[in-house]
Amino acid sequence: MVYIFKLCILAVLSHNLYSLSINNSSIDKNLNETLKEIDNLVQSLIKSNPDSKWKFFNLMSVEYDGRKEIKCGQPTVRASRIIGGDIAQNNSMPWIVSMRLINSLSITLSCSGVLISSNLIVISASCVRNLKLDEFFFTAGSNSLNEKIDFSNYLNASEVLIHHDLNINAYYNNIALVRLKNPIEFSESVMPICLPETNEITEIYNKTVFFAGWGSVDGTEINRSNQLKITKLSIMNDVNQTLCYFRKYVDYCAIGKEPEFSNACFGDFGGPLMYIKNNKWYVYGVLNFIFRNTTTFRCRNSEPTFFTMVPYYLDWIKENFDSFKKVNFDYQEYECGLNGNKHQRIVYGRVATNNSWPWMVQIRSIVLNYRFICNGVLISQQHVLTSCGTPNINNLIAVLGTNKLEPVPDISTVYSFIDLNYSPTANITSLANYQILKLHKPVKISESIRPICLPFNMSERLVFDKSLYTSGWGSNQASRREPSSNLIDTILIVKNNLPGCAYINTTNYCVLGANNFSNICHGDSGAPLMYNLNNK
Template sequence: MRVIPIVVLLLMLSTDCGFTAKGVPCGQKQLTFLAYIYKGNAALEADWPWHAAIFQKQNNGGEDYICGGSVISENFVLTAAHCTVSFRMPLSADNFLVKLGLHNKSFPSEHSKTYEVVEVIRHDSFNINNLKNDIALLRTEEDITFSDYIQPICLWPVEKSDLNSILTSRGTVVGWGVGDEYKLVDILQQARLSVVDYATCLKSKPEHFSKLLADDKSNFCAGNQNMTNVCDGDSGGGMYFRLNNAWYIRGIVSAGARTETERRCDPQQFVTFTDIPYYLRWISQHQENVKKRNLLNLGSCGLDFYNITVLENEKSVFLQYPWTAMLEFKKESSPTVQTICNGALIHPRFVVTAGHCVDGNFRKLKLNSVRLGEFNLKTNPDNGISYNGESVSTTIQSIEIEKVFEHPQFNTPRYDNNIALVKLKYPADISRPNVKPICLPTLDDYNELYTITGWRRVGRQSHVLSRDTALLEDLEKCESIYGNISIRLSSEGNHICGSYHHENVNYCFHFMSGAPLQYVKNADRKNQYFLKGLFSFGFPKCQLNYTDVFTNINKFTKWIASIVNGEDV
């Protein structure tokens, strides 16, 4: 087994510490003269100027301390993803406050400062069940002002470093978590913990750590087994090491074990830490894309006017998903239009859909146009109530197709790269409330639940735009299910799987191909829908214990952007 170390051989490290975008050197304690860690000791003020306190706002106007974090730049605080989720539901940015320069949690000094959060970025592969990929970024509304009491920490300098060649050592953890009396402490505590190898950690409590430890070694274990340890409330804080002339963060407090009787954190057990080197590229990508969350730079795309606390199934379907499109087909010498596939409007001139919808395999049918703004196939205009209670009447737009772009590797390998772009002859009128584009993400984000919208193939209500909630399923489980009918899913992550939760099988009818799978993201005081996937195919017999397969949009954003930006629009 490979050793899970913390300190890199000095030959592997640069002797210079890093700098933030403001030119401030990271990992520097500015005040060295100033005179929970369970069984730890109190830190001095300004000892850990990068350590952050994360609070959750309450409905009554109060705020509760929930986790720690680490300042890594003037825009971002690094923490654990599970600190940003409550009862399996991701919390929006405006639920959080970040307090910096804090020493006494209950009585902030004049040196501390509070920052609003305008974006929460969770790792897209975060797993709430086993806390793997337990990492998140909080983006502050204002740039963080550095001082003697507020400083950034350096990120570990070697991406996915060979851990076998690193020296095992002891790192420092700090926090306001549960202390000796099993209650949250006010004064920042610190303790030194020893890193242990994978095998030692696993052997200490196999049933526990076999679930938590990642096969790709993206986390590690540390602890002293001597009553000195992190505890409840220390999650999200960093494990810090001094290398040469600066301090670096190597791990993020993720998960510990509980006692069998009182179900409290067990200080005699090891704790898992998210391993920073494994995520350096992920962190860097999100920092670089901080000003561009929407791939095609459409500022008004995917707007959701409901309060972020409103559940998706409590929202009106009418006018809520105005990017959901229908592909119209015609037989030669026939004026009759047939609607076979769905899609999503991503730009006034472009609709994205499933590749097999445009490959010419529908018998005697030719793709002719795209219908936008539809709701009820049996009525035109459609009449309904908008989100703010107003009565609205809408009509459809049907726009002929100028060009089709099928992915160059469509169906190679079989069932893979199932995506296409349709260019409209003229721009859609997106000034109408029933015709708007959805946002495309620049980078993927974690969500527990997604929403699929479109028209179902059959059923009594198949003529009305429908909505369902989808839960992403483990890809290995999905691969096993479809492997039984000789369908191999993409090895490149081009497929994602989702299951629905119906009360009975009578409501289980497949959506048309190309139906969009979407999620709402809260950033910069706006709630916007982003496209996650397109319905590709499902199990032949619609059963409740099977999953549908979606094309993963995030894997095709570069191709989409190259087409849209390369066309004269």
């Protein structure tokens, strides 16, 4: 027992001395060998007496290469020496990897990412979504893009997991995980960054954060920085709603104190938004998108940079940390044309009650700050019927499950479009003009989201002289062109036989309002004409 007690004291004392050796080169260089000997003795004691408390004491958690055990977010270069300039010092950002594209002519920088383990990289989904595994690789451990690449040290990917709810048109859920074919060996120049400890996205609000990357040096897509650069940014989500283009609940909105020189640019995509807490670095965001000047096509550095919020996806990352799990979309059985509000009372041109029209869809423009464009109606779990002219689906989103026309749509209600089909007879002058848009994923059927039924036969006269309904976000004042902030429903009567409807061809219904306040108005384009038959 005396021998074991002395050994324990020696091991603790030596360990403390070894910890000091990081900052004190005068400590005996043979200390590593001494520690190895101590550890060998401890391990032999553990083996000889496996039930003793010694089994909890293991010096092999220390790596004997002149450093402490590698932990996330703790580079060997102190934080105070990192943030002094825009060129990052060697080993100051050891978790950042450069993503290179391979083509027949060259190898070029595409994006950046960060290591969160020895074989897992977090990156923007837009960087990898259209690539095959043999079309890109990563490099780590160097701040210089010009440094000669040792082809044997390529970090090749074995799997890519793109977030199952990626909405690339609206830049929602723009995050992916890349699993490396072989685990990387950690060193002073290669180590992981820490993930946030909680899902709390507001922790870095009004805080100074950092961004690093090899992005453009002159605002163009051609001239990338050869050296890794780091810059200070400020989170503006809780400061300037207008500046953040109504994405305060979707992305971190960040800008530098000298935006002409400090914001992200081309080549920076996928790069990390980082925060220092208790001398540890955490990744809180990955670069989602930037603005470009539509005339010069250069980065608009006076505008904020937007980062996908990593805390929001913390559970998803943890679920897929050891193995990627495929998410299958859920196609449910459902009855069309049923609404969640069984006791609705439709009043002429009044605000619709919640869930009374669960198939209504807001079609909105991304490039116009989510401006309402027209109405649509859900006709299946994944298809929207509308009449929006000639829409560019890459610039549009769909908002479902709400009667309110909010300036900032809730991310859980937003879908993008991935396909478009026009009516067979559609042309510029045709009155028979409609489109069917396909959503990027099927909706989840609920009280607030449910498809409407299509007619069961082609008897268009079934609804002649009948009371029908329409609903939409059109203006409730004839003198205004602004849409209503609430869904408005109205009773209409089909009157195709009236003299004023004579010019209407057989592919359209001519309707009149039931009173002076119920006709449709500006912003009602694409709204459905609905008939209740057998309670559907």
